Amino acid sequence: MQTESQSRDVFYVSDGTAITCETIGHVVLGQFPFRANEQTFPFIESNDKLSDLIRQIELSFARNGVRPLVFFSIVVPELRERLCNAPAYCYDVLGSIVQNIKDDTHMEPVPQLQRSRSVGKDTNTYFERIAAIEYTLAHDDGVSLKGLEQADIILLGVSRSGKTPTSLYMAMQFGLRVVNYPFIADDIRALRLLPIFEMHRHKLFGLTIDAERLTEIRENRMAGSTYASNQQCQTELATVENLFRREAVPYINTSSLSVEEISARILEKSGLKRRLF
Structure with a gap:
């Protein structure tokens, strides 16, 4: 029961x-x-x-x-x-x-099926949203760093800190072109931003997360691995947060936030405007 x-x-x-x-x-x-x-x-x-x-x-x-x-x-x-x-x-x-x-x-509503997502209202904005989703998928998880000049925002963070779901939500809901890049071991050891990000500094935004929560998420993916160990998670997060502070990259902690809240806070802090459809 x-x-x-x-x-x-x-x-x-x-x-x-x-x-x-x-x-x-x-x-x-x-x-x-x-x-x-x-x-x-x-x-x-x-x-x-x-x-x-x-x-x-x-x-x-x-x-x-x-x-x-x-x-x-x-x-x-x-x-x-x-x-x-x-x-x-x-x-x-x-x-x-x-x-x-x-x-x-004092007006009667005129109900319509699928009224909030109708292509007929503005075909151009509909296809703009589709293009944003396609762009975001092509630039997920560091797969491609080409065409960064088209990006509205570039999300940075350690693996499993919430970058992919946030990127897709922002593309689907707001029509934003989002790149997300996970810091790999070489980045963490060098404690540096990739040179390609230097000319796009104004687009950078960081995501971090509590070490305990990150360990839990990674354990579900690769139980018992060094990747999922609490020590590894603590080290990666401390290094990356230090990088964010040193390079003046704005960032937020995603531990207790839904993807909707993460997206809203990114928009608020970055000054990006929602593109509603």
């Missing part, structure tokens, strides 16, 4: 990508002490898809004896009503805001 103070099944449901539901859900659930067992269900646009989802909700309720939490954004009234009758606590992430705007403006 699942206890409410320990964990809770959480479903993010949308007729679009469900990114908004996830983002709002993460912010809200961060205020509560239970562990969230999260699942995401995008593009719930038909009764068949909704029926499959409701079966998952019913299984969760039967298995745990506790209603799961559902953060949803669905514009079709019939689908929304069916979902709200499932054995779950359902929260319409946009409902109260839409109603408030309706009341304040």
